[in-house]
Structure formats: C-alpha cells, structure tokens
Amino acid sequence: MDIISRLSLVVKDCPDFPRKGILFKDIMPIFKDPDLVKDTCQTLVDKISEIEKPDVIVGIEARGFLIGPIMAQQLNAKFVPIRKKGKLPRECYSVKYEKEYGFDEFDMQIDALEENDKVVIVDDLLATGGTLEAAKMLCDKSGAKVIAHSVIFELEFLNGRDKLKDTPVISLVRYN
Numbered sequence: 617m618d619i620i621s622r623l624s625l626v627v628k629d630c631p632d633f634p635r636k637g638i639l640f641k642d643i644m645p646i647f648k649d650p651d652l653v654k655d656t657c658q659t660l661v662d663k664i665s666e667i668e669k670p671d672v673i674v675g676i677e678a679r680g681f682l683i684g685p686i687m688a689q690q691l692n693a694k695f696v697p698i699r700k701k702g703k704l705p706r707e708c709y710s711v712k713y714e715k716e717y718g719f720d721e722f723d724m725q726i727d728a729l730e731e732n733d734k735v736v737i738v739d740d741l742l743a744t745g746g747t748l749e750a751a752k753m754l755c756d757k758s759g760a761k762v763i764a765h766s767v768i769f770e771l772e773f774l775n776g777r778d779k780l781k782d783t784p785v786i787s788l789v790r791y792n
C-alpha cells in the first residue's frame with residue numbers, strides 16, 4: 617500500500633475538538649507503527665532532497681518534534697526547536713500568530729540559527745498557515761534562508777499555502 621493510503625487509514629477525525637466546529641485530525645496513531653513513522657519521514661526527506669539539502673531542520677512544538685529530529689538524522693542536518701512562549705531559556709526572538717483554533721506565541725533562541733543557514737521548517741499539519749508563516753518570520757529574523765516547509769497533512773480548503781507563497785510547501789496527504 618502506498619504511503620498516502622497508509623497514513624489516511626490511521627488518522628482519526630475528531631469533530632468539535634478542541635473547539636466546536638473544528639474537525640481535528642488526530643495523527644498520534646501513526647506513532648504506534650514504527651515502519652510507518654520511518655517511511656513517512658523518509659518520503660518527506662526524499663522530497664526535500666529534490667529541492668536542496670538543508671543545513672537545519674526547524675521543528676515546531678509539539679507535533680513537529682515527533683518527526684523533525686528523525687528527518688534531521690536522515691538528512692544529516694541539525695535540529696532546532698521553535699517552542700511556545702516562555703519554554704526556552706536565554707534570549708529569544710518571539711512572534712505572535714493566529715492558527716485555525718486560536719492565537720499563540722512562539723519563541724526561538726537568537727543563537728539557534730546562523731546567517732545564511734538553509735532551513736526546512738517541519739510540522740505535522742498545515743491548516744490556515746498561520747503557524748508556518750510565524751515560524752518563517754522567526755527564521756528570517758536570524759538571517760537564515762527558509763528553502764521549504766514540510767508537513768505530513770494539509771487541509772487544502774483552508775488555503776494555508778496562500779500565506780506561504782514565496783516558499784515551497786511539501787505535503788503528503790491533502791484533504792479538500
């Protein structure tokens with residue numbers, strides 16, 4: 617079975633979570649299948665490699681942390697975290713943003729990236745694009761170059777790509 621079908625089979629739709637009117641995609645069952653985790657990361661890594669080899673994978677809390685470090689290992693790249701406000705010690709760049717079901721704020725340490733680092737931003741899912749747009753803003757503040765965004769799932773009907781139009785977006789399973 618191909619990777620898209622294998623992923624589609626395990627993801628669970630959760631209506632009205634975390635708020636009424638949101639159809640939440642629960643991706644956690646992926647992580648009960650080690651082969652599926654490995655193959656998902658390898659498929660994303662292969663697509664990234666077709667663009668350019670990155671120096672750094674920037675992973676977004678929380679679910680970007682589940683695949684980002686694995687992908688960084690597969691690419692022999694560094695891993696850098698973006699965390700929710702107040703979780704990282706030392707001086708940080710910060711950005712407020714809006715996502716599908718609320719507002720939030722991100723931090724990234726100011727010495728995490730170097731100028732001209734080639735970066736791929738990794739998360740589990742693209743919805744409205746507010747999260748990835750904010751993550752790119754933090755990378756831009758460091759002078760790094762974001763060469764792609766990489767997600768497993770994309771909710772195409774929310775048009776998140778419109779916010780990310782200058783940067784390629786890699787996604788495997790698209791819902792419309």
Ligand SMILES: O=P(O)(O)OC[C@H]1O[C@H](OP(=O)(O)OP(=O)(O)O)[C@H](O)[C@@H]1O
Pocket residue numbers: 676677678679680714715716717720739740741742743744745746747748776
């Ligand atoms: O495209 P957007 O509309 O911005 O939404 C996408 C983001 O929403 C979810 O994270 P969430 O903020 O729920 O964080 P969590 O994983 O820490 O719970 C998801 O993991 C993405 O990071």
Ligand SMILES: Nc1ncnc2[nH]cnc12
Pocket residue numbers: 638639640641642715716717741743744771
């Ligand atoms: N509908 C959704 N399901 C899972 N994660 C999300 N992040 C933003 N929207 C989401």
